[in-house]
Amino acid sequence: MSTRRLLAAVMATMLVATGLTACGDDGAPEQDANAALDIWIRKPPGSNSEKTAKAIAAGFTAATGTPATVTALFEDFETKLQQAAAQKDLPDIVINDTAQLGTLVNQGLVRAVDKAALAGGADLSPTSWDAATGADGKTYGVPFSAQSFALFIRKDWREKVGAAQPKSWAELDALAKAFTTEDPDGNGKADTYGYVVPGSTKRGYTAWYLTSFLWSGGGDFLSGDTGKFTTAVNTPQSVAVVDGFKKQFCTDKDVVPGAVTLETTQAHPLFETGKGGIYFTGPYNMARFDKNLGKDKYEIVALPAGPGGKAQSLAEGENVYLMAGSANETGQQKFAEFAVSVPGQTIGMAGDSDGGIVRLPVNTKVQLSSVRKDTRWATFEQVFQKSGRYVPAVPDWTPFRQAAAETINTIVADCGSDTKAELDKLAQTFDAELTKQGVKG
Structure with a gap:
């Protein structure tokens, strides 16, 4: 990790302590578009879900040339993320619950996303973008997966x-x-x-x-x-x-x-x-x-x-969060773009196996029935479309x-x-x- 990224992580941790949000470019680390990305996902280590996440990372690297490693964590994920901030070693990308958005924003651990500048952003469903929108109306994540119950x-x-x-x-x-x-x-x-x-x-x-x-x-x-x-x-x-x-x-x-x-x-x-x-x-x-x-x-x-x-039905899912203090912000955005693309979403769905980390695709160009032959998925898709509702957009x-x-x-x-x-x-x-x-x- 570069010295400037260490400084940015320190600043983010200080902002956590003071309850402020990380804003502006002060203390931004020196950028390296070739720097490897560290990706954390809230899934059990050794699971088929971890394998799917690694397959997405491999697909991203093949498409962009940017190296990426995946760390799967499950128990006390949020605590471990806080520890990473305190140790000045935040990952570049976190894939985690939509419900965590407010907390991450309040703690200054994520940076805002420019929807207009995100390649393929217009292909994502408007409802899914709601789950990435903060209480101030700004976007602080990229929708990755949706689900209903x-x-x-x-x-x-x-x-x-x-x-x-x-x-x-x-x-x-x-x-x-x-x-x-x-x-x-x-x-x-x-x-x-x-x-x-x-x-x-x-x-x-x-x-x-x-x-x-x-x-x-x-x-x-x-x-x-x-x-x-x-x-x-x-x-x-x-x-x-x-x-x-x-x-x-x-x-x-x-x-x-x-x-x-x-x-x-x-x-x-x-x-x-x-x-x-x-x-x-x-x-x-x-x-x-x-x-x-x-x-x-x-x-x-x-x-x-x-x-x-x-x-x-409670609508949930996961966002791709671009973490503050990354030395490769270009790579962060490219990863998010790949993750929500048709190839990225298709890999993430993992067919009808138990390794899927994309439950319902957020990309409207992905045909659910073309990836999954199990017709029971259609029930969840219909519930999400007809009665899915996210929790209130309070700051936290x-x-x-x-x-x-x-x-x-x-x-x-x-x-x-x-x-x-x-x-x-x-x-x-x-x-x-x-x-x-x-x-x-």
């Missing part, structure tokens, strides 16, 4: 209990109850449950899981528009959704045991080993479940409309998601809790955070 349901269990695919929340809850009480696996034991819920507070999983249900039920975390938001987490509609969630834990008792401490990596096996029969999750689990459970044993169904009269969504996760987790973990009172307290926390971030309406 749907219900994974044990088809063999559903047929065993004589139920149809759920078309309403009432039917969905009735199916969960049947999975819990009617011995759908036929082993004569009361050891099956309806819902698999990753309800841990780590990384805000409780709120993350409930988001689609909250929106579909007519509730919300915040209301308003960019720059002016008001708290909506304690409206009657929001309270009703959280109360219904609590009922699953406390009254119906149709949620897998220990859900309040489950992270996603711990929840996946509970579906594939026959502990729970309904799992609201993403398309990235299909290849895994096909292998470990069997493609014929489960089906994928869009979330039915809720009391709000509509079905909405993380504090809201974490606070919501802790409150909702407390509510469902304590069957004697007062849902409205707890959400009223959460609303006060949201109001304070909105004021702190300067976006309270």
